[in-house]
Amino acid sequence: MKPHRLFFLAALLWNTAACTQSEPSDAIVPDAGKPHAGIVSGRVLNEQGQPVANAEIVASSTDFYNKTSTGHTDAKGNYRIQVPTGVAAGSYSVEGTVTFRYHNKNYKMALYQDDTRVFSAYEGAIRNFTFRLKGKRTADDDASATPLGGTLEVHHQVDRVVWENLELMLEPDGPLVDGSAGQKIVTKMPLNDYRIRDIPVGQYRITARDKATGQALGVMVAGTNQNYATSAVGLFHEADFEGDTRYELMIYVDTL
Secondary structure (H helix, E strand, C coil): CCHHHHHHHHHHHHHHHHEEEECCCCCCCCCCCCCCCCEEEEEEEECCCCECCCCEEEEEECCCCCCEEEEECCCCCEEEEECCCCCCCCEEEEEEEEEEEECCEEEEEECEECCCCCEECCCCEECCEEECCCCCCECCCCCCCCCCCEEEEEEECCCCCCHHHEEEEEEECCCCCCCCCCCCEEEECCCCCCEEEEECCCEEEEEEEECCCCCEEEEEECCCCCCCECCEEEECEECCCCCCCCEEEEEEEECC
16 A cells, blocks of 8 residues: 555544544443443532433543544433544543523523543543532632632622622522522622622522611622613623633612
8 A cells, every 4th residue: 555545544543533523422331330441431410310312422632633533321320432542542521511491592501510531542441420510610620710609790889789788589580590599699798799609590680689677789780781770681601702611690789
């Protein structure tokens, strides 16, 4: 075989391995506690221990750019992905997401992972995930890491609203992003931060008051043409781009 044909064949094999897909089947048989070479497998559950179907799991090479293998969970929450074990197979890390249709948009939500260790393709791995609306994204995260929940950014009229007295109430306006019923949140603003973090993603009716005086304050959602009112309905949205797993909402607070 001519040298240029050998080069073409090698390039074709490399590109095929660079981004592989593992399609969901009706019943994926999980690996019983023991990993296998060239395989990463596991299960995705919610916090109630119920299986999460159609979650997307991506195994990404830590040695080569854009070299991934992707799989999806079955109805029992199981997934099984084959990763290349050929020449220069290297090591992999794994991340997971699940997508919900919410207010006519796709919301891609990150999955919690308790084991973030890199693994060798030759050894394989078992990596399980949990769907949570709030809390750490991984067991390794510290207080500075972005949590699973959304971030509410609050701006106030400094000459009329006393920051230290500002109290907000967020009441779910319909189901949350996963279809569950949310809970009312009542919180004061942090003294040294204008953001409230780790709020379950959804749509909320927001009210504000001066806790010291009991005076109701006006609320307006950023990016709308609404005036200040005793309450405003706001929907969390992607922080940076479509498909981002970080969500935010910005409001303004002033006297009425």
